[in-house]
Amino acid sequence: MSATKKTKMSSDAITLAQKCINTIRVLSAETVQSAKSGHPGAPMGCSPMAHLLWSEVMKFSPENPKWASRDRFVLSNGHACALQYTMLHLTGYKVTIDDLKNFRQIDSITPGHPEVGVTEGVEVSTGPLGQGISNAVGLAIAETHLAAKFNKPDFPVVDNFTYVICGDGCLQEGVSGEASSLAGTMALGKLIVLYDDNDITIDGGTELSFTEDVTKRYEAYGWHTQKVGNGDSADLTSLREAVKAAQAVTDRPSIISVKTIIGFGAAKQGTHGVHGAPIGDDDIKKVKADFGLNPDATFEVPAEVASVYSNVKVKSKEAFATYSAMFAKYSAAYPTEAAELERTMAGKLPEGYAASLPRYTPADKTLATRQSSQQVLSKLVDLVPELIGGSADLTPSNLTKVEGNKLDYSKTSRDGKYIRFGVREHAMCSISNGICAYGGSVPFAATFLVFAGYCLGAMRLSALSHFRVLYVYTHDSIGLGEDGPTHQPIETLISLRSIPNMTVMRPADSNEVTGAYIQAMENAHGPTVFALSRQGCVNLPGSSPESVAFGAYTVQKEEADLDVVLVATGSEVQLCVAAAATLKAKGVSTRVVSFPCWSLFEQQSAEYKASVFPEGIPVLSVEAASTVGWSKYAHCSIGMTTFGASGKGPALMKHFGFSEDNVVAKAQILATTYKRAAPTLQRPF
Amino acid sequence: MSATKKTKMSSDAITLAQKCINTIRVLSAETVQSAKSGHPGAPMGCSPMAHLLWSEVMKFSPENPKWASRDRFVLSNGHACALQYTMLHLTGYKVTIDDLKNFRQIDSITPGHPEVGVTEGVEVSTGPLGQGISNAVGLAIAETHLAAKFNKPDFPVVDNFTYVICGDGCLQEGVSGEASSLAGTMALGKLIVLYDDNDITIDGGTELSFTEDVTKRYEAYGWHTQKVGNGDSADLTSLREAVKAAQAVTDRPSIISVKTIIGFGAAKQGTHGVHGAPIGDDDIKKVKADFGLNPDATFEVPAEVASVYSNVKVKSKEAFATYSAMFAKYSAAYPTEAAELERTMAGKLPEGYAASLPRYTPADKTLATRQSSQQVLSKLVDLVPELIGGSADLTPSNLTKVEGNKLDYSKTSRDGKYIRFGVREHAMCSISNGICAYGGSVPFAATFLVFAGYCLGAMRLSALSHFRVLYVYTHDSIGLGEDGPTHQPIETLISLRSIPNMTVMRPADSNEVTGAYIQAMENAHGPTVFALSRQGCVNLPGSSPESVAFGAYTVQKEEADLDVVLVATGSEVQLCVAAAATLKAKGVSTRVVSFPCWSLFEQQSAEYKASVFPEGIPVLSVEAASTVGWSKYAHCSIGMTTFGASGKGPALMKHFGFSEDNVVAKAQILATTYKRAAPTLQRPF
Ligand SMILES: [Ca+2]
Numbered sequence A, B: 001m002s003a004t005k006k007t008k009m010s011s012d013a014i015t016l017a018q019k020c021i022n023t024i025r026v027l028s029a030e031t032v033q034s035a036k037s038g039h040p041g042a043p044m045g046c047s048p049m050a051h052l053l054w055s056e057v058m059k060f061s062p063e064n065p066k067w068a069s070r071d072r073f074v075l076s077n078g079h080a081c082a083l084q085y086t087m088l089h090l091t092g093y094k095v096t097i098d099d100l101k102n103f104r105q106i107d108s109i110t111p112g113h114p115e116v117g118v119t120e121g122v123e124v125s126t127g128p129l130g131q132g133i134s135n136a137v138g139l140a141i142a143e144t145h146l147a148a149k150f151n152k153p154d155f156p157v158v159d160n161f162t163y164v165i166c167g168d169g170c171l172q173e174g175v176s177g178e179a180s181s182l183a184g185t186m187a188l189g190k191l192i193v194l195y196d197d198n199d200i201t202i203d204g205g206t207e208l209s210f211t212e213d214v215t216k217r218y219e220a221y222g223w224h225t226q227k228v229g230n231g232d233s234a235d236l237t238s239l240r241e242a243v244k245a246a247q248a249v250t251d252r253p254s255i256i257s258v259k260t261i262i263g264f265g266a267a268k269q270g271t272h273g274v275h276g277a278p279i280g281d282d283d284i285k286k287v288k289a290d291f292g293l294n295p296d297a298t299f300e301v302p303a304e305v306a307s308v309y310s311n312v313k314v315k316s317k318e319a320f321a322t323y324s325a326m327f328a329k330y331s332a333a334y335p336t337e338a339a340e341l342e343r344t345m346a347g348k349l350p351e352g353y354a355a356s357l358p359r360y361t362p363a364d365k366t367l368a369t370r371q372s373s374q375q376v377l378s379k380l381v382d383l384v385p386e387l388i389g390g391s392a393d394l395t396p397s398n399l400t401k402v403e404g405n406k407l408d409y410s411k412t413s414r415d416g417k418y419i420r421f422g423v424r425e426h427a428m429c430s431i432s433n434g435i436c437a438y439g440g441s442v443p444f445a446a447t448f449l450v451f452a453g454y455c456l457g458a459m460r461l462s463a464l465s466h467f468r469v470l471y472v473y474t475h476d477s478i479g480l481g482e483d484g485p486t487h488q489p490i491e492t493l494i495s496l497r498s499i500p501n502m503t504v505m506r507p508a509d510s511n512e513v514t515g516a517y518i519q520a521m522e523n524a525h526g527p528t529v530f531a532l533s534r535q536g537c538v539n540l541p542g543s544s545p546e547s548v549a550f551g552a553y554t555v556q557k558e559e560a561d562l563d564v565v566l567v568a569t570g571s572e573v574q575l576c577v578a579a580a581a582t583l584k585a586k587g588v589s590t591r592v593v594s595f596p597c598w599s600l601f602e603q604q605s606a607e608y609k610a611s612v613f614p615e616g617i618p619v620l621s622v623e624a625a626s627t628v629g630w631s632k633y634a635h636c637s638i639g640m641t642t643f644g645a646s647g648k649g650p651a652l653m654k655h656f657g658f659s660e661d662n663v664v665a666k667a668q669i670l671a672t673t674y675k676r677a678a679p680t681l682q683r684p685f
């Protein structure tokens, strides 16, 4: 792509479309300029496709940004967000010129990358490359699923396309490959990706690292592919025709490779120099002059351009009114379905579901918590019909497929509630974010806990985006046994606990599994990880689903003046209960605290915290995971400081110190060392 | 694939190759059976290709398992390791029948997934899917690079193929797509992948989730592709021809899609039921009978089969002897190069390199630590010529390209030392593991710190595998500013610190950057992460490269009886130094501790630790990252408990409490609360 391609336009030849596109280019560049940081290149290159999408193609309602059946738009190359904010401004969303001028400042609604919840009209948070297009696969899955659930003859109440703009970076990322391959298998015919094929990445030309045939790869995935050569042109004919063709192909997702010049019009156009830095006031002036715009006006929307977008606003209002009228009739004809669609789109849960979840007594069979999870899921998928999810090809191990979700979601059964994600952990999480973003579903995603390391990129976005995604992660520790250290999480629990707004549960028995699911479902504004065992967990006399809400609680109280507290999670709680009996026989009065969730405990009052961990009493933590972090709650820790090993689970547990003998010995040392005068763990702030 | 395909063989028709293959199948199944856990399906399906590779194709020396020019073999579907152990046994590596019987037991050399360093002949640790094939891309890059560096006319001292067996799972994982795309761009002609195309994954048939055209996708990547239909057959003609054709194509990597039946011969062959569980003693007996082997003998290697592999051993000895003779002549003709090849393959560093790295004084310019890193790298790439690496398309931000590595590694410049990984963080790390595994190079890999979340799957394998990989991760905190919360690491530091054998450095100034690089280079048995800043860090009077070795040290001593210790990392150390002056003026005697590396500090003596953090003195930690974990060292912490935000770096720092005022205020509270009688942070064990 030549950097010297002429972009100067003789003013009498400038069409209205050209003027619109040039205005978008300039507003984006000015937005970046006023922040003195940001990315002008992609916005200036993608302005023609953005203008086409927002002025002609997409269905949306700025006054009703959460309209259930709106088209979803995802800017997968999130660094181009000056473009998205510009379009939201032009089309009448709550983004003012002042917001554009406030780009990338604290407390602005125009942050450096798009953030869902911060800016109306932004569907998902993008920026980390590859996420947006993968989210879009989830958005498209959700649409087909809810359409199958709710649409009736003459009442397409759920009916929209999902549009994506993405760049080279998104298509280099593995997560997008995983998601796109699955999108092919699932035949998501209403997913349309516009690929900003500008031959440039940050390091330089794509020949440095990205020489593959992208459209051929997408053909291999089973997609409908097209190429548009003149993506910079204001003659939008070929782009328009390509989008129409993509809409018409309903049995496959579509990708349109659009050749563009990055930073079109800028002095450094066509080079990586225009990717990630403002182009400068002088160049902006020159661009405006070249484009036939007033070089001395800033953030100006010419009257003709404003008029085009006024018409878009009128059209949007009409579209929404038509839908509302149709929905009113639907509500009359199908009141149950209409109420259910409204309930689920609002993120509300069915009344009373929690009371019907299983409860256990010590007489009940010892189960691995992955098995308890299977029992809870068996109820939950019936009680909460919006629950949809699956496993990254570990269904027989994760135990996530139950009677109520027996039907797979597939291209021939859109009403299925079980998703076969394939061996694609990262895409699974990213797609789950998309399903949640669409609304109307509560997604879950399952794999082995250790493979969180394959998908943290998407999981942290669940947390940042306040998405209710349930991560059902089994094989929680060295307790999984023979598969060995490549499969045994050590650092994973503390990694996940350290992510803000990520709730991490390691339940100790079946009742705690029930409680963990209730907490996860009730937390509408964040994801939850369940770390579940392959090893058996006896049902504890002192456990209950309700106790999980406190994060930590006394599961077995001491019988005399307290000498030592044993605090544990998961399968190690039962070990501590056994050790407590031995300690009692040795004259050491012991309390056992079960600690399924750190973040819930942190939300409790100081009084409650002190009631669980009394001042002056030494605390020993026992968890088959990294000891990092436990110093906040314990005076000493039994945990992992190395990787695990391949061997039988019980043998490994003993080998690494998770034995009654070791717990008893360490507890005795602690009790003796401190004699009810342990150093305070409380902090002045 | 039909599960009823006939596998019973009439005994007079059984060829010698068939007997070998059947023996391999049975030994693998028996190995799994004796562990009562493991994966018999893939070994039984892949036995023909394994027999071909080990008996005819590959160059290796069991007596010299580290032979520099051996062919590299990677079992990417690591769960099939019973097959690999069987082949290592047959070919004369140190794997006995007893080792096979001890499969998956603690302290065996035959763990549940292959582990480099545990079993001679295993090149990389596999099991987490997609890693092995991506490691192989690194192995192949290393081969071409070292060949360009060391080979001379008539002296191909570095000259080998890299062979991979992988399954559907590996090819579904995004990391393998990333690596394979790059392998195409890099035209790795001596990389040959055999894809075990058995139509089965754990969840069931591949039609559930994996319907793409794999060979077409690899064509799109620029690979040479072939299909072999009869991968189960002992008539190895078509497989042999395909491998020969792959060897002959030298301008592209090759993938051979080999149609097989999973669990060939077992009752449940061709189904996912044979993937992950022993087939049972009865079925093994029946398989042996069907295969014309003695059903009553276990772990038996028939004499004819043993004889075939005796010949392989003889051939191996000859190949190594030929190479040794050639290398002796090479040493005579090119003594410098020979010594350099031997030095680098042994992982030894050049003498005295560390003394030539830059040192700084407070008079030197304030730099971001990513800039100091650039200065250190500028020296290091010249001093340590085996350093090779690059960035995941963030070169201008990571500042990893310097004069001495100006030449890109590419298909036309194999001697280049800078790798353009593209926007492929996960593959970058996995490829770096492969480069390290080959020997002879010290790889580095660069991206933004937050994107560790995209590649932890590979990074934890660096640590588990004891690979010296340098992770140059810049933009270490909210200090990066406007890019916002999607790009600002919060949990990343503690995540990485919690991985066993992962050294994490957050240097406070330029001297500490130098010290961090020295520590990383000297640590031959593990990876190091450098968390480097975009924000400036003044050169501290008390810092030195040598101090980094202690993990934490007093960078500024108190001038009166100590009231409070401020401990910080990275750019927050300068903040604490400034706060200490104000505190002094307020009568609070303050020490500042710089804490660049937790794991190095943990290795120090109790005396040293107590000399840094004196008993009874309150400690305040200040780090622009999650506070999780700091309770081990500090009585209170200033840190992040939420995600960051988009804004100017200095404004964000202040907003989130990293201001002199806040540090002073918190230090005063601590000093007042505890008056030199803070609770002990020491632990009885
Ligand atoms: Ca690009």
Ligand SMILES: [Ca+2]
Binding pocket: B167, B168, B169, B196, B197, B198, B199, B200, B201
């Ligand atoms: Ca397979």
